[in-house]
Amino acid sequence: MGTHIGFVSTRFTAADGVTMEAGKWAEVLHECGHECFWWGGEVHKDPSRSMVVPEAHFLHPENRWIQAEAFGREIRSPELTQRIHDYRALLKERLCDFLETFDIGLLVVENALATPLHIPLGLALTEVIAERKLPTIAHHHEFSWEQSRCSVNCVRDFLSMAFPPALPTIQHVVISSAAHEDLAHRRGVSSFVIPNVLDFDHPPEPDPEKGRALRRQLGLDPEAKLIVQPTRVIRRKGIEHAVEIAGALKDLGYRLLITHQAGEVDPEYASWLQNQARQHGVSLTFLGTHVVDPWVETAPPEDAVALWDIYPHADLITYPSLYEGFGNAFLEAIYFRKPLVVNRYANFVRDIEPLGFNLLIMDGYVSRRLVARIRDVLQSEEQRRAMVEHNYRLAHRHFSYGVLRRCLSFLLMNFFGMET
Structure with missing residues (x-):
């Protein structure tokens, strides 16, 4: 019982x-x-x-x-x-x-x-x-x-x-x-x-109609290329590095989407990020609506978006956090089979990095070598597929x-x- x-x-x-x-x-x-x-x-x-x-x-x-x-x-x-x-x-x-x-x-x-x-x-x-x-x-x-x-x-x-x-x-x-x-x-x-x-025994099943609706809501073309930063807008998330990465890829047409509302927690930081984006020539979008927990059991607000509806549209996930207790966005990027830029925060170095994931590693700053590797992965479907499938298998073993x-x-x- x-x-x-x-x-x-x-x-x-x-x-x-x-x-x-x-x-x-x-x-x-x-x-x-x-x-x-x-x-x-x-x-x-x-x-x-x-x-x-x-x-x-x-x-x-x-x-x-x-x-x-x-x-x-x-x-x-x-x-x-x-x-x-x-x-x-x-x-x-x-x-x-x-x-x-x-x-x-x-x-x-x-x-x-x-x-x-x-x-x-x-x-x-x-x-x-x-x-x-x-x-x-x-x-x-x-x-x-x-x-x-x-x-x-x-x-x-x-x-x-x-x-x-x-x-x-x-x-x-x-x-x-x-x-x-x-x-x-x-x-x-x-x-x-x-x-x-995460439930790696059951891969995600994106809803194409929800995807089209989300792009319409954001004013995005069906083929728009997206870098997604799936975090709250707080300083320890290191979002300025995501802006820098997007700036380095702007010639390829990439836009940066931050999943949570601007200024909800730290208005000054959100304003500074917007200024940084302008200086780097980056098209920056804050989702600007309610992002709901995928396990929510009540009717969400009309303008709500489930986090699981956002990930399928990412070409690249950025996770340049300075500190994390563990790092949910790390697992979520792997669950949706997306290439991931991750900063070597302390708990990542100790508990995750030794497991052997194939990631786009940032060590405190955005280097030319990192940008070159990101470009290689984004422009090579074969390399990208091998990377995300390897990561999915490894996560299934350790984090299922x-x-x-x-x-x-x-x-x-x-x-x-x-x-x-």
Whole structure:
């Protein structure tokens, strides 16, 4: 008999790594006979299996006030302490309602016990798990010590308590070997490494009509050549390098498409990128609409575009990130059999590069040699096909649903003593 599994985070909505990996985990767990339920500040899942608590969203006004008061200063006011505790008590009550309403037997906490984007939620979760001895998988994507904004703060006691907590009923999961070592060193907490995955047993099946509609929406000719940067517009994504690459290929007619909205997170960076594109003579397009998670279960906005509808139109994927916890866009490019430019960010060098993928490697800057190799690949169908097929086979071996299924079965056996 399957377990009722509750997924908890600040939101399950956008096409970000946390939401998308949660969708994949839920898909695999459902295939194994378990029922999955959702709790968060905004949830685009089946409403009959979801509990939406607006106060849990990291953008809730009260939480934004707490964030502003907690970070960037070293002295904490009594008012901040009290408001954190009041908020924690409210969320604790809502979490208990969720556990009882859906008879939850196992929690999967997505990043809410790793990054202190919502301190009261982390505290509430820690208390509920401790009091109920609740079996919990804490899936960590990014820790506070990896974020410069958290280096100066007045809430170190709260961070030590809940980000992450060391409790006997929590099994910690990280997405890289570096995170595994950091967690052990900084918190004395052991963890399992489970990489991000995709369903490489079932290749994507693009919808031609959706493709034509997307090109019309973007004002693109049917034969327009596209370089796609499939990330949010934030500085650590290194998108200026994608602009430089597009500039080096403009004589071949390539345009640059960035999948997420300009200025949604960092307006100044988005404006600077637009200026860089003008200077390089690059035709730059921000998608300018909602990009939805491929595992979304509710009706998306009318102008929404699924991330899976964008990839088939790329001739080249750029992924020049300066830092990534793992790198979903790396797997997605391989899944859609696209040549990929990737910067050698630390976790790529350590966990992915040794596996032997055939990629267009950038080592911190766009070199003439890299541009020449990109041109060779784009202009040689035989070379391109050999590259993407090799990468697909390798990813199937290391990053498929089968890998995730075995890992989750092991974790559940640790809790319940039976195979799943």
